[in-house]
Amino acid sequence: MSEPRTLRRDARANAAKLQTAAREVFLAKGLDAPLDEIARAAGVSTGTLYNHFGSREALIDAVIPEVAGARMHALGAAVEAEATAAGRLQAFVLGMIQLQQDDPALNDALLRRYPDAVALTGVCDQSALLGRQLVRDAHAEGTLASDFTEDDLLALLWLAGTAGRDRTAPSSWRHVVTRSITSALSQHR
């Protein structure tokens, strides 16, 4: 791969089929789905997959950032709609948790399980930055306990993501996690 700038028609079709299959399989099963399965779903051999993408990370990067970006964008809009910094932070946290639960791939992305997927990592970095900003805003507004730090927010989301990945998690992990943020938000003195 790489030298010829235009792919042969069949090759282009295969690449497209692979991307479609990858999107589906990744979204359904998470970013650690067997590449085998993606190749099979695309009706192509694993060799072809490697020929086109060379690594799991590259395949992820070719497919997931777009989806993740769109989802994050939508969440960003919902967050903006809130009137107060406290409201925005809460909307952000609940929205992120929702995204993580709905979509194993996004969850894996946010947990940074594949740091070599650079494009995807970029999307996550942005969302982390947004989260940090929301924490700062809420602090400035005086509606977030000052000992709830930016890192605490990221840890909270990490916990939620990790719990969401694990089928053996007791279901009330949600209570525990959300209590942590809501209590920090209601302690505005």
Added chain:
Amino acid sequence: MSEPRTLRRDARANAAKLQTAAREVFLAKGLDAPLDEIARAAGVSTGTLYNHFGSREALIDAVIPEVAGARMHALGAAVEAEATAAGRLQAFVLGMIQLQQDDPALNDALLRRYPDAVALTGVCDQSALLGRQLVRDAHAEGTLASDFTEDDLLALLWLAGTAGRDRTAPSSWRHVVTRSITSALSQHR
């Protein structure tokens, strides 16, 4: 295995070496350590390990409940020493988290990663019962928010255990988790 009630001297020695090795390796690396490694540490082949114990679960059960029981017992004593139900609950949570962090094997046990290790599961059940009782006591005492349930406590410990297992966990997960219980304890109206 099984019919002869007295093992040959060398066989007994091997079983003992295996138990010692298993204790060490399990405590150091968690209950999912390769059995290979345990056999090697005992100076014995994997066949011998299987000959004596037949499965990972059986080996775990032969070795870990004793340690786990002792640790839990010590924690129980420390908890008893507290004057109030709130104090006992807090001591229990912090103590459990400490145990989970200090000892991957105990952590795996409490997360019930090997439910077929029945003896071990028994020990965990007991500690769960103690936790539930402490929640009920604190509710009765009026020092624990009534929407913090027994299941919430178990979920909290599950979260802590899971975070502790994962080297990629952001370190402030501890803040997040402990805030959840401390806020529920300080909301006694």
Added chain:
DNA sequence: GGTAAACTTGACAGTGGGGTCAACATCAGA
């Protein structure tokens, strides 16, 4: 329609674990 370049295939090797078994070794007791 023939040919070279581009592409695909699938069998294969590698990894890292679980578990088995026929052949070999050792022990205990007569």
Added chain:
DNA sequence: TCTGATGTTGACCCCACTGTCAAGTTTACC
């Protein structure tokens, strides 16, 4: 000391997955 019951060995098979490559197929262009 000899023998058979008891134990042990480690090569071997299994699984699921990653990644490679020589041989075969298809396309694009003359």
